[in-house]
Amino acid sequence: MDIRLAERVKALTPSTTLAITAKAKEMKAKGIDVIGLGAGEPDFNTPQHIIDAAFQSMNEGQTKYTPAGGLPALKDAIIAKLKDDQGLSYDRNEIMVSSGAKHALYTLFQVILDENDEVIIPIPYWVSYPEQVKLAGGKPVYIDGKESNGYKITAEQLQTAISERTKALILNSPSNPTGMIYSKFELEAIAEVCLKNNILIISDEIYEKLVYGSSRHISIAELSPEIKDQTIIINGVSKSHSMTGWRIGYAAGNKAVIKAMTDLASHSTSNPTTTSQYGAIAAYMGTQSPVEEMREAFEKRLEIVYDKLIAIPGITCLKPQGAFYLFPNVKEAALKTGYQNVDEFAAALLEEAKVAVIPGSGFGSPDNIRLSYATSLDLLEAAVERIHTFVDSKLVKS
Known part of the structure; x- marks a missing residue:
């Protein structure tokens, strides 16, 4: 049966965040070592x-x-x-x-x-x-x-x-x-x-x-x-x-x-x-101490990872004041590593560096990517190191 969908849903843009997250999970299910930085949720359990x-x-x-x-x-x-x-x-x-x-x-x-x-x-x-x-x-x-x-x-x-x-x-x-x-x-x-x-x-x-x-x-x-x-x-x-x-x-x-x-x-x-x-x-x-403990953990991660991120060639980033996201401008890194745009750069990070990030185009900012630091510090540092290595390798080849 051919069912005609309502016009209001035909105009919807699929969630970029969910699409990248689904792709990363699919790769993980196949045994691929993917680090996902797309999460929009704390990595702590409910108190x-x-x-x-x-x-x-x-x-x-x-x-x-x-x-x-x-x-x-x-x-x-x-x-x-x-x-x-x-x-x-x-x-x-x-x-x-x-x-x-x-x-x-x-x-x-x-x-x-x-x-x-x-x-x-x-x-x-x-x-x-x-x-x-x-x-x-x-x-x-x-x-x-x-x-x-x-x-x-x-x-x-x-x-x-x-x-x-x-x-x-x-x-x-x-x-x-x-x-x-x-x-x-x-x-x-x-x-x-x-x-x-x-x-x-x-x-x-x-x-x-x-x-x-x-x-x-x-x-x-x-x-x-x-x-x-x-x-x-x-x-x-x-x-x-x-x-x-x-x-x-x-x-x-x-x-x-x-x-x-x-x-x-x-x-x-x-x-x-x-x-x-x-x-x-x-x-x-009830007690609000778990809220403060989580906030302190996020702030510690931010302080450590931010400096490592902005050390990557072609990447600049305003330091966040809140939430748990970094939103670096990676346009220069994308162009210098041979990609036409940031969407292609983000796709290559997932396929080659095995790091899942969210392209900024989904947020109306095509020059950026979003990285969540709502994950362990070890994984964050490993992910940023992978991105750095990926960019360096492409720069050398170009």
């Missing part, structure tokens, strides 16, 4: 007290449906977290718990966008932002975050990109894929433009706990009550508490938007997984 709380909830019979927008107790834990960390006050009807932060974003776009509404997306961007906007009938409008400005956009760029169809701006700080963080000064300038033009701010803060050195994460919603009212915060426990597979995220903001999101979720997921919600309560209400 034991969270696992114990989830297990206890199952033993106590907490295995049934919950409210579509999440358990009241989890909403209260999220409210307490936002108050403690950002000094922000929310009510339960301003919180919606979702099946991961990605689901919160997807649901948000579905309830705020009409056909051809525009969403401004800074480049580099997380791969799912434009696809989710398109699935909701919206139109992505891109602003190039210049490498010279830390891959961040300016208020002046934002003002120029706004049209009568502009509905929202996405901010991701710390950023995936760059690891860069917007300063308070930069956020204030962007907030002023959004207020003046009545633009909704979608603040993706999923990496907020993974910040290094003297850098500090600031939520744009902290700046003023007016900005808070115009901001939807997206966050969750996936990265902060190494709970990627548990699929618990949340949205915090305008109660009318949150109600619409909750109503839509009631017809799609019914509710986030009950057991996972009890685990998330323990994540937010």
Whole structure:
């Protein structure tokens, strides 16, 4: 039977991250010694007290449906977290718990966008932002975050990109894929433009706990009550508490938007997984020492691997301030080793050097690659050494 697919899915761009990861796993299954640096998840197990709380909830019979927008107790834990960390006050009807932060974003776009509404997306961007906007009938409008400005956009760029169809701006700080963080000064300038033009701010803060050195994460919603009212915060426990597979995220903001999101979720997921919600309560209400231990481990890896990476000929890299990614510019290395573009260079790294990285083209930045340091230090050092050897060998031959 010839089944015609909906036009909205025909336009989707397959995930580059998933494609590279699948290829690396396939090679590993064949016994090939591949080092994968594509992972978007911590390599630590979920802290034991969270696992114990989830297990206890199952033993106590907490295995049934919950409210579509999440358990009241989890909403209260999220409210307490936002108050403690950002000094922000929310009510339960301003919180919606979702099946991961990605689901919160997807649901948000579905309830705020009409056909051809525009969403401004800074480049580099997380791969799912434009696809989710398109699935909701919206139109992505891109602003190039210049490498010279830390891959961040300016208020002046934002003002120029706004049209009568502009509905929202996405901010991701710390950023995936760059690891860069917007300063308070930069956020204030962007907030002023959004207020003046009545633009909704979608603040993706999923990496907020993974910040290094003297850098500090600031939520744009902290700046003023007016900005808070115009901001939807997206966050969750996936990265902060190494709970990627548990699929618990949340949205915090305008109660009318949150109600619409909750109503839509009631017809799609019914509710986030009950057991996972009890685990998330323990994540937010229990000890935070495992979060800090993980952050410290990532920072140590960054300090060691960064210097080794920028020592490779033709590779430059801004030092990340957060998250767990390096986003080096490898255009010169690609050209000097005989490849027409970075995509070809990344493919050769996998086939010949047996190192899996994500081409920057999937993030809107074709001159870069993304490397995750959410893996052991030994593997990281081995991977960077392989890349260095690969580049050196090609340079000698050329």
